[in-house]
Amino acid sequence: MAETQPDALRVGMVLFPNLTMLDLIGPHDVLNTPRCKIDLLWHRIEPVPVQGSFSILPTATFADYAPPDILFVPGGPGQLPAMDDEALIAFVARAAQGAKYITSVCTGSLILGAAGLLKGKRATTHWASLDQLALLGAIPVSERVVEDGNVITGAGVSSGIDFGLVLTARIWGEAAAKTIQLAIEYDPDPPFTGGSVQTSEPEIVATMRARMAPLLEKRVATATRIGREKLGL
Amino acid sequence: MAETQPDALRVGMVLFPNLTMLDLIGPHDVLNTPRCKIDLLWHRIEPVPVQGSFSILPTATFADYAPPDILFVPGGPGQLPAMDDEALIAFVARAAQGAKYITSVCTGSLILGAAGLLKGKRATTHWASLDQLALLGAIPVSERVVEDGNVITGAGVSSGIDFGLVLTARIWGEAAAKTIQLAIEYDPDPPFTGGSVQTSEPEIVATMRARMAPLLEKRVATATRIGREKLGL
Numbered sequence: 001m002a003e004t005q006p007d008a009l010r011v012g013m014v015l016f017p018n019l020t021m022l023d024l025i026g027p028h029d030v031l032n033t034p035r036c037k038i039d040l041l042w043h044r045i046e047p048v049p050v051q052g053s054f055s056i057l058p059t060a061t062f063a064d065y066a067p068p069d070i071l072f073v074p075g076g077p078g079q080l081p082a083m084d085d086e087a088l089i090a091f092v093a094r095a096a097q098g099a100k101y102i103t104s105v106c107t108g109s110l111i112l113g114a115a116g117l118l119k120g121k122r123a124t125t126h127w128a129s130l131d132q133l134a135l136l137g138a139i140p141v142s143e144r145v146v147e148d149g150n151v152i153t154g155a156g157v158s159s160g161i162d163f164g165l166v167l168t169a170r171i172w173g174e175a176a177a178k179t180i181q182l183a184i185e186y187d188p189d190p191p192f193t194g195g196s197v198q199t200s201e202p203e204i205v206a207t208m209r210a211r212m213a214p215l216l217e218k219r220v221a222t223a224t225r226i227g228r229e230k231l232g233l
Numbered sequence: 234m235a236e237t238q239p240d241a242l243r244v245g246m247v248l249f250p251n252l253t254m255l256d257l258i259g260p261h262d263v264l265n266t267p268r269c270k271i272d273l274l275w276h277r278i279e280p281v282p283v284q285g286s287f288s289i290l291p292t293a294t295f296a297d298y299a300p301p302d303i304l305f306v307p308g309g310p311g312q313l314p315a316m317d318d319e320a321l322i323a324f325v326a327r328a329a330q331g332a333k334y335i336t337s338v339c340t341g342s343l344i345l346g347a348a349g350l351l352k353g354k355r356a357t358t359h360w361a362s363l364d365q366l367a368l369l370g371a372i373p374v375s376e377r378v379v380e381d382g383n384v385i386t387g388a389g390v391s392s393g394i395d396f397g398l399v400l401t402a403r404i405w406g407e408a409a410a411k412t413i414q415l416a417i418e419y420d421p422d423p424p425f426t427g428g429s430v431q432t433s434e435p436e437i438v439a440t441m442r443a444r445m446a447p448l449l450e451k452r453v454a455t456a457t458r459i460g461r462e463k464l465g466l
Binding site: 032047051055057155156159165166174183189198 | 265289290395398402429434438
């Protein structure tokens with residue numbers, strides 16, 4: 001990889017414990033060119049334990065990081081405590097003031113919402129959490145990538161690759177996006193039809209909903225409380 | 234995420250500096266269920282600097298890790314020195330002896346090849362390195378996921394998601410794979426046609442080939458040398 005360009009955009013990616021790595025890595029690997037200077041942000045410079053086998057190292061702290069050009073928030077089960085992490089939410093709100101693009105993938109949009117950034121905005125999230133966006137004042141949209149002005153949100157987990165390409169095309173043009181698409185050989189070929197509530201078999205959707213029910217119940221409660229107490233909804 | 238099951242398969246994922254994160258995370262996030270106990274392997278327990286902004290922490294060392302059920306090797310620019318890392322290659326060869334599945338994504342297959350594991354096997358890799366597989370005794374196949382007995386290889390970078398679903402279906406059945414596909418909302422929708430040499434516009438392919446030429450030249454030289462000196466080809 002060549003050196004970062006002098007006019008590179010600053011990309012600030014928010015970390016938190018128990019985030020889903022693919023939410024973060026899809027966009028990271030699409031944006032990881034000399035056109036971007038990417039930082040991984042957390043309260044302190046210490047390993048952050050995320051979903052699965054990984055602990056990842058931040059490169060900058062919330063306190064020391066000036067608002068980026070692109071603010072990005074991933075999702076994952078840890079989004080729930082992150083919504084109540086006051087310093088994290090304050091950083092997201094502050095960074096968004098100076099950012100050219102305010103973005104998320106998966107339930108990262110619930111964190112944007114908790115920071116009051118989605119009021120009246122069209123936005124998306126993981127299919128199982130779409131209803132919770134409305135509790136934070138957003139207009140939920142069941143699409144893979146949703147753009148409302150400078151707020152760009154992606155659907156669940158793997159949509160981060162599509163999100164990254166949409167953002168790249170918007171900033172640097174279609175040829176830049178298509179070149180990255182070839183570099184990461186993104187001509188997807190899922191072995192099965194499915195992957196969304198619209199395309200998956202009903203029994204697969206029912207299985208996933210049942211498995212996620214306890215988490216979804218907590219997400220609804222948290223979004224309801226934050227919407228009422230902090231956002232005046 | 235529930236606790237790992239007592240009969241979980243052991244998944245050993247090889248790390249090396251300058252690997253491509255999406256090569257690793259696609260399969261990791263698909264396999265990250267209670268059915269698997271995933272470890273990240275390196276010479277020492279110390280942060281490994283990978284492509285982009287990340288340093289990642291291994292969970293076990295080559296010396297202390299018994300052959301896994303599933304051996305997995307990602308790719309990325311760092312595959313080149315990894316092919317000449319004698320202790321890493323010796324570990325891969327040794328682990329493969331006891332593994333039920335020997336697997337890779339992207340140029341990870343060149344590392345499998347350098348360990349002598351692809352002789353006479355049908356295999357794939359990143360599109361720009363496909364010719365190099367033959368230098369290591371493999372039969373290059375231009376497909377997204379290639380299975381030859383217990384050797385399963387994926388094409389470039391983002392193919393790791395498809396690879397993970399194919400492997401999941403093979404081991405635990407189609408319903409398991411389809412459920413994960415919905416969990417990660419993998420109903421891909423690339424904003425552009427492309428992503429492979431067959432589907433990308435010719436000028437996009439030419440741009441990428443020119444950009445990768447210096448790296449590809451080194452990869453050909455390394456694969457040729459290892460094929461001759463170590464594999465007797």
